[in-house]
Amino acid sequence: MNTHPAYNPDRLFPADPGTRDIARRLYLYVEDMPIVSPHGHLDPQMFVDNTAFPNPTKLLISPDHYLTRVLHSAGIEMEELQVGGHEGKGPRHAWRLFCENWDLYAGTATGYWVEQEFAHVFGIDPSRICSEQADSLYDDLSEVLAQPDFRPRELADTFKLDVLATTDDPLDDLEAHATLRADASFTPRVLPTFRPDAYTKMYNPGFKGNVEKLIDTAGDGKTGYEGYLQAMRNRRQYFIDHGAVSTDHGIHNCQTQPLSAAEAQELLDKGMRGEATFEEALAFEGNMTYRFAEMSQDDGLVMTIHPGVYRNSSPSALKKFGPDTGHDVPFALDYINGLQPLLADFGENPDFHFVMFTMDETAFSREIAPIAGYYPAAYVGAPWWFIDEIDAMKRFRAATTGTTGFSRYSGFIDDTRAYCSIPARHDTSRRVEAGYLARLVAEHRLTEDGAADIIVDLIDNSPRRVFKL
Amino acid sequence: MNTHPAYNPDRLFPADPGTRDIARRLYLYVEDMPIVSPHGHLDPQMFVDNTAFPNPTKLLISPDHYLTRVLHSAGIEMEELQVGGHEGKGPRHAWRLFCENWDLYAGTATGYWVEQEFAHVFGIDPSRICSEQADSLYDDLSEVLAQPDFRPRELADTFKLDVLATTDDPLDDLEAHATLRADASFTPRVLPTFRPDAYTKMYNPGFKGNVEKLIDTAGDGKTGYEGYLQAMRNRRQYFIDHGAVSTDHGIHNCQTQPLSAAEAQELLDKGMRGEATFEEALAFEGNMTYRFAEMSQDDGLVMTIHPGVYRNSSPSALKKFGPDTGHDVPFALDYINGLQPLLADFGENPDFHFVMFTMDETAFSREIAPIAGYYPAAYVGAPWWFIDEIDAMKRFRAATTGTTGFSRYSGFIDDTRAYCSIPARHDTSRRVEAGYLARLVAEHRLTEDGAADIIVDLIDNSPRRVFKL
C-alpha cells in the first residue's frame, strides 16, 4: 500500500475521529457518481479528434494558469513553461522546472489536484514529482499518455463524465458540439455556453470589430443597437439549438441598470467610435447584463455571472502571453445595489435561473446567501477560482448554509482548463461536502440519514436542477 | 428517549470529545438563566390581551420572514403563506406547504430554532414536520396552543423572561407598556425602544406626514428643525418615562457628520418639499445620527445602530406584502470614516453606550472590534439577522475576542418577531459561547474556572450592563 497522502482514503476529511467516521460513510454515497460539469473551458474539438495528448507539459502545465502562476511567482519565466504558444527550451525543460519546484505547491489546491491526477488518473506515484525523477517521470507519463485508454474520449468514460459544458464565443459555429451530438458512440453531453463578453465591453480591444461582425452575421439586416440585440437573440437561439443550457458573463461590476433604447444606442455609437469613457462603457455593459436576463425570460437560458475581476493586470505578460495567464486579480463589489434592477424585474420568476459566482468570499454571507435565500430566480454559485481551494470551499459552506440551506446551491463547478484535473476537483468537492455534513451530524444539527440525502442531492441533483440539465 | 437531534443534550457543542466535555460543564452554568432580551420586535399588546394564539400558521409562519423567505425562494407564493395579511388558501394550506418543504430548512438556524420550539416549547416531536403528518401536526399543535399554559404571559414564565424590549414608533402612546408596568401580576419588564427611522429618512414615503405629525404633537409649539429636534427630545423623555433604556437606528450608512442648524433646516425643507437628492437625504440622516448621540449625552439612552441594509429590494413584494418580508439585503460599509465625527465628540464618554450592530461580518475584526476596543462608549453588537445563524455566531466570537476580549460585547440579541423562538435563540447563544470558551480552555488559553466566570458574565451581566438594565 502506497503511503503517499494522495492515496489515503480519509484525505480531506476532518481530523476528529468521530466526525471522520461519519464523513467516510457519507462520502460513500457519492464517491462513484457520474460527473456533471456545467461550466468549464475545455475545447470540444478534443473529443472530436480524440488524439493522444502530445506530451506531459502540453497536457498539464502550459494551459493551466493555476499551475503556471505559482512557478511564475518564484521567478520562473512563463515562456519556459510554454505558456501562450511560446516554446521556451522545450517541453522537457518546462517539465523539469515544474518538478524541481514542486515544493512550491505544498498546501495548495493545485498541488493536491496534481497529486490526485498522478495517483488516480495516471497510476503514477506522486512522490516521483521531484527534481531527481523529472526525466523518468516525463518518460513514464508520456508512455501512459500514448496508451489508447488515455485519449480524451476514453478518459471521459473513465471519469464517468455525464455532462460537460464548454464556454464559447457567440459567433462560434459550434460544429464540434454538433459532431459530438450526432455521434451515438459518444455518450457524454458536451454543451456549449454562450459567453458574449467580447461584444459587451467597449473598453477592450477588438470591441468594434466584434460588434460589426456580430450584427452583420446575425442581425437579420437590422443595424445599430436594434441589430445588436437581435443578433444576440439569434445567436442564443443557435446555441440552444446546439444544446446550450446557459449563458456566462464575466462582468466587470454588478451594475444592471437598464437604459432606454436611445441611451443604449448613443453609448453604443460612442463605443464604436472609441470615445466612450470607462463609466459609459460600464453603463452599457450593465444595461446588457439586464438585457441578457430579459432574454432569458423568453428563451429560458440559465444565466451565470462572475463579476469583480481585474483582468490581465500585468500588461507585459498580457502582451507576451495573452489573457488567462494567471494575473487576473479579484476585487470587492457591491452586489445588491448593483443587481437590484435585474432582481426587481426578473428575480421573482422561478423559471429564470440566475447563478451568482464571486471571487470575493465576503459576499457569501453578506449578500449572495441573503439574495438567493429570497429570490426564486437567484442561486448561490459554488466557490470558484482562487476560492475553489479546499479551506475556502469549507468556508463557503459555513458562510451560506446557515442562512440559506442547501437548496439554493448551484452545484459544484470545476471551471477548469485542465481536463485531467476534473475527477480530482469533483472528488475534492465531494469530500468537503462529506466533511461539512459530518460536522453538522456530529454537532447534532442533522441526522446522518438526512445528511446522506443532502449529499446526494448536492452532488447529483443540484447542478442538473439549477442548470436545467 | 427520543433520538431526534433536537433532544440531544450535546447539540451545537464541538465534536472533539475533550472540548465537548468542557462545553457541557460550562453550559450548565447558564442553561437555566433567565432571558434578557434588550432588542426585539414583539407586540406588547400580546401580553395585555393574553389571548391564545389563533393557529399554528399565524403563530409560526406568517409573521416570520426568516422562515417565509426560504419557502419563497423555492417558488412558493407568499400570499399562500399568509404573509402581509393575505389569506391565500387558508392557514392549513400554508401549514401544509411549510411541512411539505421542511427539507429546505436543513442546516439553517431557522430550521434548528423551529425544531427546538417543537421539542422544548410545544412538546411535539419535530420529526413530525413532514408532508405525511402535516394535518395531524396542525391539529395537535392547535390543541397545544389552546391550552392555558401556552398563552403569552404563561409562556413568558415558562421562558423565564426577565426583560423584553420592543421596538416602537416615537409617537406610539406606549399604552400597552404602561398597562404592563402597572400590572403587579406580570413580572417581566417589557420596555419600549425609541426607533425614529420613519422620521429621519427623507427618501421613504410618508416622511413629510410623519415629520409634520411629530412636530405638531411634540414640538412644544416650535417649528421647523428646531421643533423637530425638540419633539425628538420630548418623545425620548416620554419613552424614558415608560421604561425605555435605548434607541434603535436602522441607518442607511455610517455617516455621522453634524450639520449646522441652518444647513439642517435647509435640507429638512427640501425633504419636506420632496426635492432632496438621495445624497442630501443621507446627509440629513447622518446629521440626525449625530444628534441622537448628542441627545443620549443628556438623557442617558443607550444608542444602537444597524447600518448597511438595502431595504425592500423587491418592489413587487413590497407593494403586495409590505416591508420586513424577507427581501432586505445587507451591503458593505465604511464604519470608521463614517462614525468618526460621532466617536470624536462622544466616544470618550463612558456613560454613553453606543452599540454597533452589523450584517457585514467582515467589519467585526476590521472596524468594530478595534473601535469598541478603544472607545469607552462603543460596544460590539452581537451578530444578528442573517449572521445570527450558528456558524456565524462562532465566527463572530473568533473575530472579535482576540482583539477586544469579552467585555465590549453587547450581550445576545434575538431581534425576533417569533415569540416562541426566543428560548431556542438564547439557548443557541449559550451553547455557542460554551463551545467557544471550551475551545479556549482546551487550547490552554483560559482556565476552566475563568471560562465559567466569563460565560455567566456574557449571558447575564453583559446585556444588563450595556443596556443599563
Place this chain on the structure above:
Amino acid sequence: MNTHPAYNPDRLFPADPGTRDIARRLYLYVEDMPIVSPHGHLDPQMFVDNTAFPNPTKLLISPDHYLTRVLHSAGIEMEELQVGGHEGKGPRHAWRLFCENWDLYAGTATGYWVEQEFAHVFGIDPSRICSEQADSLYDDLSEVLAQPDFRPRELADTFKLDVLATTDDPLDDLEAHATLRADASFTPRVLPTFRPDAYTKMYNPGFKGNVEKLIDTAGDGKTGYEGYLQAMRNRRQYFIDHGAVSTDHGIHNCQTQPLSAAEAQELLDKGMRGEATFEEALAFEGNMTYRFAEMSQDDGLVMTIHPGVYRNSSPSALKKFGPDTGHDVPFALDYINGLQPLLADFGENPDFHFVMFTMDETAFSREIAPIAGYYPAAYVGAPWWFIDEIDAMKRFRAATTGTTGFSRYSGFIDDTRAYCSIPARHDTSRRVEAGYLARLVAEHRLTEDGAADIIVDLIDNSPRRVFKL
C-alpha cells in the same frame, strides 16, 4: 508543576488529540530557533545604553497601545496609565489599575502575551496578576528588572535575538545603529528601516517643515520636487550604509498612479502652501509610493506597505497623548485597482521585494494571495496589528495557503513596541504554524516530513529570504 495555562506545553495547539500530537512534534523543530524580527518599533538606543528598565509600568504598560486601549475602553483614563508622558498618579497606581482590570484581557492575544512574559521571561506566576497581589507583584517584578540579566542586551541573548529591525525617520542620524554595528560584543543585527511617511502626507501637520528640512539636508542643493526625490535617494543610501534592508510605508490607501515631474511639482507646491485638497494629497502620496518602488529597483531595498488605517481617530486623545495611543482604526481598501500601476511596472522583477501587509483580513484571499501568487516581486505580509491575534493568524494561514502556498509569505512580523513580548509573539506564531500544518497532515494533505521542512522554512528562512537578510 505550575498548572497555569501559560506553562502548558500544548498551549495554542489544536484540541483534537491526534492533530495535537503532530503539532507537538512539528513545533519541536522550531521551538528554540533564533528570532528574526524584520519590522518593529523599539528604540535602538536601548541597546546602546543598556540600562535597567525603570519600572514595570514604564516597561510593560505605558508604551504599549495594545494594552492601554483595553483599559481605556473600560473607562480608565490614559493619563493614569502614564501614556504620552503623563505621570498620572505614578507608576504604582497605574500598575494597580492594570492588575485590578486583568480580567479584561481574557481571551485576547495581548493577555496571552503578557502571561507568557511573566511565566517565561520574568519567571513569575501570571496568576499573581490580580487586585490582591498588585503591590507585591510590582515589587517582585521591579526586583527582577533590576537584575543584570534583565537589561536589554542580556535579554537579547536570552531571547536568541538574531535580527531586529527598527523603524526610523529618514533624517535620523542612525548613530545608535552605527554604535551597535561597531560593537563586536553585541551580536544581534539591529537594522534601521526607512519610513518616510512624515514627508509624503501633505494632510498631516508638520509636512512643510519636514520637507524643507529634508531638501535642505539631503537634496544635494537641488530644489523642489527634484531636490525632494534626490534627498529621498540619498537618505535611502545612508540607511543602506547603516545596514537597512527595507523601507516601510503606512500609506493611506493603495493608490500608486505615477505623476509626471510637472504634475508632482505642482502638487508639492500646493502642499507646501497648505492648499492641497485631500484628494490631491493622496495623489501625491500615491505617486511617491510608486517612486519608492522605482527607487527600490536601483538600490534593492525591500518595500513594505500597510495601507488602510484611519490614524488618530480620537482628536482629544491625539491632542493629549499623541499618536500611536490606540485609536487608529482600519478600513477596507481596493488593493488591485490601486496597486496595478506599481505592479505593472515593477511586479515582474524578482529582485524587487514588495511586501503587502493589511489590517483587513478579507483582502488575503481576495487580493493579496492572488497578487503574490503571480507577481515575483509581491509577498503576502504576515497578519499584523489587530489581526496578529491567535485566531486571526489561523484564519490568515487558511486564507492564503490554499491559493498561494507557503513560499510567498513574508515571515512572521512582531511589529512591537513591547520588547519583552517579542519571544511570546514569535512563539505564538510558531505554535500557530505547527497547529495549521498539523491539520494539513491530519487531513492527509501533507506528509509529516514535508510539514517539518515547511515549518523550518517559514520560521527561519522566510524572513531572511524576503527581507534579504
